Amino acid sequence: NAGVTQTPKFQVLKTGQSMTLQCAQDMNHEYMSWYRQDPGMGLRLIHYSVGAGITDQGEVPNGYNVSRSTTEDFPLRLLSAAPSQTSVYFCASSYGLAGANEQFFGPGTRLTVL
Amino acid sequence: KQEVTQIPAALSVPEGENLVLNCSFTDSAIYNLQWFRQDPGKGLTSLLLIQSSQREQTSGRLNASLDKSSGRSTLYIAASQPGDSATYLCAVPSWGKLQFGAGTQVVVTP
Numbered sequence: 206n207a208g209v210t211q212t213p214k215f216q217v218l219k220t221g222q223s224m225t226l227q228c229a230q231d232m233n234h235e236y237m238s239w240y241r242q243d244p245g246m247g248l249r250l251i252h253y254s255v256g257a258g259i260t261d262q263g264e265v266p267n268g269y270n271v272s273r274s275t276t277e278d279f280p281l282r283l284l285s286a287a288p289s290q291t292s293v294y295f296c297a298s299s300y301g302l303a304g305a306n307e308q309f310f311g312p313g314t315r316l317t318v319l
Numbered sequence: 320k321q322e323v324t325q326i327p328a329a330l331s332v333p334e335g336e337n338l339v340l341n342c343s344f345t346d347s348a349i350y351n352l353q354w355f356r357q358d359p360g361k362g363l364t365s366l367l368l369i370q371s372s373q374r375e376q377t378s379g380r381l382n383a384s385l386d387k388s389s390g391r392s393t394l395y396i397a398a399s400q401p402g403d404s405a406t407y408l409c410a411v412p413s414w415g416k417l418q419f420g421a422g423t424q425v426v427v428t429p
Contacts, residue, residue, distance in 0.1 A: 250416040263416055295362060305350055308417060310363040
């Protein structure tokens with residue numbers, strides 16, 4: 206199993222550009238989520254999904270869109286990048302709801318918005 | 320709102336000493352508690368998951384205890400090694416997400 210994979214590993218954007226961060230898992234997990242990690246702020250939940258076709262907002266959803274068309278993939282879209290979105294983004298997955306079972310994290314995407 | 324605190328924020332020990340990392344949470348009604356390790360510039364690696372019905376969980380040199388009534392968990396790492404240097408985070412489920420502590424940065428000196 207590859208586990209949770211994320212692409213790209215690094216990305217630099219200019220303000221106003223859009224892009225999609227990719228996340229995939231091969232463990233047939235129902236629950237997938239996106240976090241951002243910032244110094245002094247810890248990990249904060251952006252969006253999550255409890256299954257294909259079902260998504261919901263987390264703690265800091267503004268400026269991000271998600272969709273879940275398959276069990277395996279959960280892409281995160283930045284509509285119009287802003288410097289405040291400079292961060293490290295982690296995708297996570299688990300069998301069942303978050304917290305009910307062990308969560309597995311991807312290696313992260315380091316995003317810089319100029 | 321569930322709040323998770325980790326003390327100390329940083330810890331430096333000589334190789335061979337035992338490590339004791341603390342995690343406290345404000346709402347004791349949790350399903351479980353998970354400990355993670357994060358190396359610089361890397362993702363989170365799950366170390367241990369303790370279910371609410373358990374008092375402790377062990378994996379190799381790692382032992383985690385959970386006391387729901389007092390809102391505390393402790394991660395013990397026996398006979399520390401330089402390779403144990405990393406940031407350790409604890410997390411508890413809260414309203415459909417994991418609520419993380421800020422982490423304890425550990426340095427084990429040879």
